[in-house]
Amino acid sequence: MDLNAIAVFAQVVDCGSFTQAAENLDMTKSTVSRKVAELEQHLGVKLLTRSTRSLVLTPEGEKFHQASMQMLEVLNQAELEVSANQDLVRGPLKVVLPVELGHQVLGSYIHQFLHQHPHVTMNLELSNREVDIIGEGIDLYAQIGELVDSTLVSRHLTKSPRVLVASAEYLQQFGTIESYLDLKAPHQQVEVVNKAARIPKWTIEAENGESYPFELPNRLRVNTITACLTACLDGLGVAILPEFICREHFATGKLVRLLPNYAMPEVEVSLVYTDRQLMPKRKKALIDFLLTSFQSRH
Incomplete structure (x- = not known):
């Protein structure tokens, strides 16, 4: 052949x-x-x-x-x-990251890695689509939530705390939320639905350890966290969002954290890749760099 x-x-x-x-x-x-x-x-x-x-x-x-x-x-x-160049990290990498994770969390680390390894080229796709890591020849993917395919290798990167939020304008219109019992109509939700994140059902946990699942009517469904945040800021509903993306809006008072005495499930974020005996040096270098650099700063 x-x-x-x-x-x-x-x-x-x-x-x-x-x-x-x-x-x-x-x-x-x-x-x-x-x-x-x-x-x-x-x-x-x-x-x-x-x-x-x-x-x-x-x-x-x-x-x-x-x-x-x-x-x-x-x-x-x-x-x-x-x-003779076996110690040189070089060659192409194909990386896919969920949109916000790439833009706001891992993008700068990717740039640092490329600065350190000038002989590496990378095709970086930021997308919330469902990916076929093996079929598409993807070297590295970042999974938000549960990993379904047990044939892949998953390395823990971090956990993403979630918060229940609404805008001050929304609460004035639909009423305050002071207990999990208030999580019902006429309150409504803005929901993120995409293939990139496998997020558990909406649940809050009281200080006594009791868990309370809840579901609100769907006013708007979007496919990115950024779109959900924007809709929530515009008073279109209650949302569950990563805590880090809401901090600046808590400070300005545009967003209100709801039920702060209740805990919400943290979402696992992992680096996922195929298990090969002969892993390319560039791929191993990227994985090690992201794990070491990110975890040392968080």
Whole structure:
């Protein structure tokens, strides 16, 4: 099997375009197309379905792409292990972070890491979508809440305290909340719903250890914490938000922390990645850097 053809195929999938892959590889588009066609002929299956606007992996193509990415990574790591530059942290990384976690928490650490390792390149995506870490070849992902896939490695980064909040304007309109018994209609909630966070059901815990689940009518559903905060500040409902994002608004009085004598569940934040025997040095360096740097300051 032609390893060069496999590398070309992987580049086409990553770029989503024969034209872009050819440019990245410094080849002609016809050469790239021929290499993929030869690979398909050798395997006896169709790997890509092509249209005028997009490329779509066939089921066989998806399986082969996952396997080829792992194989190319092993070959790359083997080359580094025997090369004169084996101590050099270099190469590409693909990282996906939930939007607010990337913008407000981990972004600066990522920048520091890249300053320290100038031979590393990174594709950083900030998104609240559901990710397929193995299928998409993602090196590192930050999970908010429970990890479902037991085949992945999860490293504890921090815990995010949550607070129950509303704007002063909202409370004037709908009434104060002085007890968990007040958490009912006509009060309403602004809810964050996205694939990036697996947040437990709304529950508060009294000083005696008793837990009280509650649910309010949905006035507005949004897919980012920032949108939820903005809606809450505009008086559209009660919200459960990370404590750190609310501090400045508590100080100005725009937000009111509700039921401060009740505790809310803290949400686990973890670094998640695939478990490979030959982990690329750049990936291990990033994981170690984030864990050490972040936890030393919090």
